Amino acid sequence: MPNVLPLKFQAPRLRSVFPLAAALVLAGCAAAPTGSALDAAPAALVAPTGPPKLIVAIAVDQFSADLFAQYRSRYTAGLARLQQGAVFPSGFQSHAATETCPGHSTILTGVHPARTGVIANNWYDPGIARADKRIYCAEDETAAGSTSRDPVVSAAHLRVPTLGDRLKAAAPGTRNVAVSAKDRAVVMMGGHDIDAAYWWKKDHFETFAGLQPVPAAVAANAAAARVLAAGAPALAAPAWCSARGRAMRAGSVALGAGRFALAKNQPDSFRVSPRMDAATGALAIGLVDAMKLGQGGATDVLSISFSATDYIGHAVGTEGLEMCIQMAELDRTIGALLTHLDAAGIDYAVVLTADHGGLDTPERLDEQALPGATRVDKALGSAALSRAVTAATGIAAPGSGTGGPLIYADGPFGDYWFDRTLTSAQKAQATAALLRIMRAHPQVAAAFSAAELAEAPLPTGSPQDWSLKDRARAAFDARRSGDVVMLLARAVVPIPDPLPGYTATHGSAWDYDRRVPILFWRKGLAGFEQPAPVDTVDIAPTLAALIGLAVPEGAFDGRCLDIDGGPGNTCGLGK
Numbered sequence: 001m002p003n004v005l006p007l008k009f010q011a012p013r014l015r016s017v018f019p020l021a022a023a024l025v026l027a028g029c030a031a032a033p034t035g036s037a038l039d040a041a042p043a044a045l046v047a048p049t050g051p052p053k054l055i056v057a058i059a060v061d062q063f064s065a066d067l068f069a070q071y072r073s074r075y076t077a078g079l080a081r082l083q084q085g086a087v088f089p090s091g092f093q094s095h096a097a098t099e100t101c102p103g104h105s106t107i108l109t110g111v112h113p114a115r116t117g118v119i120a121n122n123w124y125d126p127g128i129a130r131a132d133k134r135i136y137c138a139e140d141e142t143a144a145g146s147t148s149r150d151p152v153v154s155a156a157h158l159r160v161p162t163l164g165d166r167l168k169a170a171a172p173g174t175r176n177v178a179v180s181a182k183d184r185a186v187v188m189m190g191g192h193d194i195d196a197a198y199w200w201k202k203d204h205f206e207t208f209a210g211l212q213p214v215p216a217a218v219a220a221n222a223a224a225a226r227v228l229a230a231g232a233p234a235l236a237a238p239a240w241c242s243a244r245g246r247a248m249r250a251g252s253v254a255l256g257a258g259r260f261a262l263a264k265n266q267p268d269s270f271r272v273s274p275r276m277d278a279a280t281g282a283l284a285i286g287l288v289d290a291m292k293l294g295q296g297g298a299t300d301v302l303s304i305s306f307s308a309t310d311y312i313g314h315a316v317g318t319e320g321l322e323m324c325i326q327m328a329e330l331d332r333t334i335g336a337l338l339t340h341l342d343a344a345g346i347d348y349a350v351v352l353t354a355d356h357g358g359l360d361t362p363e364r365l366d367e368q369a370l371p372g373a374t375r376v377d378k379a380l381g382s383a384a385l386s387r388a389v390t391a392a393t394g395i396a397a398p399g400s401g402t403g404g405p406l407i408y409a410d411g412p413f414g415d416y417w418f419d420r421t422l423t424s425a426q427k428a429q430a431t432a433a434l435l436r437i438m439r440a441h442p443q444v445a446a447a448f449s450a451a452e453l454a455e456a457p458l459p460t461g462s463p464q465d466w467s468l469k470d471r472a473r474a475a476f477d478a479r480r481s482g483d484v485v486m487l488l489a490r491a492v493v494p495i496p497d498p499l500p501g502y503t504a505t506h507g508s509a510w511d512y513d514r515r516v517p518i519l520f521w522r523k524g525l526a527g528f529e530q531p532a533p534v535d536t537v538d539i540a541p542t543l544a545a546l547i548g549l550a551v552p553e554g555a556f557d558g559r560c561l562d563i564d565g566g567p568g569n570t571c572g573l574g575k
């Protein structure tokens with residue numbers, strides 16, 4: 001694991017309260033009366049002074065600004081508490097590559113994917129020696145046995161430090177902990193120097209290769225195993241969800257009225273449900289207790305990425321009963337976490353945002369006043385485009401007889417790479433042909449060559465005003481990005497045919513995928529709402545200033561946001 005420094009797990013003593021806490025959170029998810037006002041903020045708020053002892057950085061995967069707007073008045077627990085703080089309803093993951101890995105990479109680094117190097121969930125290196133030419137963003141492809149689909153998990157591709165990395169370098173007592181269902185979320189928020197890192201693999205939480213899970217993780221796995229073995233009844237739907245329940249189909253996939261009944265031994269159904277978030281939150285609580293996070297001499301960082309909103313959004317879209325129930329359960333899960341931190345007497349500050357937004361299943365969008373929503377034309381996939389470029393240019397794939405295609409891509413949008421055996425003259429000819437074909441297609445909003453993006457400046461100013469080229473540039477890395485980058489037109493969903501678990505998605509350059517809420521909360525801070533656009537790269541400089549961490553000039557693409565709504569200024573003098 002190069003770049004993943006030795007794990008220095010501290011204070012691994014398991015507090016006896018943990019298994020009970022985990023069981024309560026998991027069971028509470030199945031019982032499901034909706035969140036209680038008891039979870040709202042403590043009445044007497046006294047503003048703490050000095051840096052917080054714990055940063056809780058929460059990403060809710062695929063939590064679009066649209067979902068937040070739709071449900072924010074319904075939250076009564078954790079998400080209600082956070083709305084009493086500094087609320088930025090129009091945050092931006094401002095780049096075009098609105099996928100999980102690039103999005104998570106911006107949150108605690110303060111720089112765009114063009115600088116994190118994390119340009120996509122997967123990219124291609126047609127020159128790599130192994131048969132699998134695809135590289136996963138959180139993989140060490142030099143490790144024995146690693147493949148893009150079964151990776152040796154690593155932060156090797158993240159080119160910058162995270163907030164936790166910086167804090168640990170400045171104050172060695174800092175603990176940097178990250179949990180999620182997704183390994184890439186753990187790695188991109190945690191970074192290179194993580195003390196405890198857990199993600200879900202099939203039916204359990206696991207950590208870096210060669211390390212034993214700590215007792216808190218063993219307890220979380222045991223709690224999850226009990227639920228998996230026993231199954232669980234459908235979750236209750238709050239009354240305000242009833243209007244969302246309408247069964248329909250996307251192709252052969254039934255959706256719209258599901259309530260997450262869990263059959264025995266169905267780990268995939270567990271994962272694609274609010275129970276995955278509850279288990280993630282329970283593990284986070286267990287690690288807080290076992291490691292005494294926020295109770296040491298230095299500021300600790302706890303990163304939590306809740307993945308179920310994304311899994312549910314992909315499986316059944318964003319506008320059915322399923323997402324409504326998920327919004328209620330997520331609120332409760334976050335409430336349980338904050339209530340636990342309060343009870344432990346920890347002085348903590350929270351930021352909550354998302355790695356990207358999302359769009360509903362096009363079959364439902366078509367019924368719900370967005371008839372232009374459609375599925376992508378298979379002609380924009382790499383195989384069809386390879387044939388089209390060959391037909392136009394006579395350049396066949398590949399020149400060296402390696403058996404690979406002329407064009408590689410991880411989906412029918414985004415980055416496209418040519419086979420590396422093309423001569424530079426062939427590559428120029430093929431690039432011109434590919435751009436011509438893409439730009440003539442009615443589902444394509446824009447297509448750029450790598451050369452065009454390389455010479456464009458990194459965009460500045462308000463992300464809502466950025467051109468499509470600016471958005472593509474913010475996720476362009478000359479060493480990794482495709483030879484061509486293609487952006488689909490608005491509401492063209494890049495899934496040609498709906499599949500079980502995958503009817504809807506994100507990844508576009510449009511604001512339904514770029515806009516996410518950004519919420520900050522700390523006890524005693526004067527809350528406010530600022531509707532002007534801000535950027536997820538503003539989060540790291542904001543937290544660094546709150547902690548008093550000195551950071552070199554130019555380290556961030558974003559700016560510090562003063563999250564004290566009163567005369568106080570959390571950015572300090574002169575910032």
Ligand SMILES: [Zn+2]
Nearest residue numbers: 061062100355
């Ligand atoms: Zn995601």
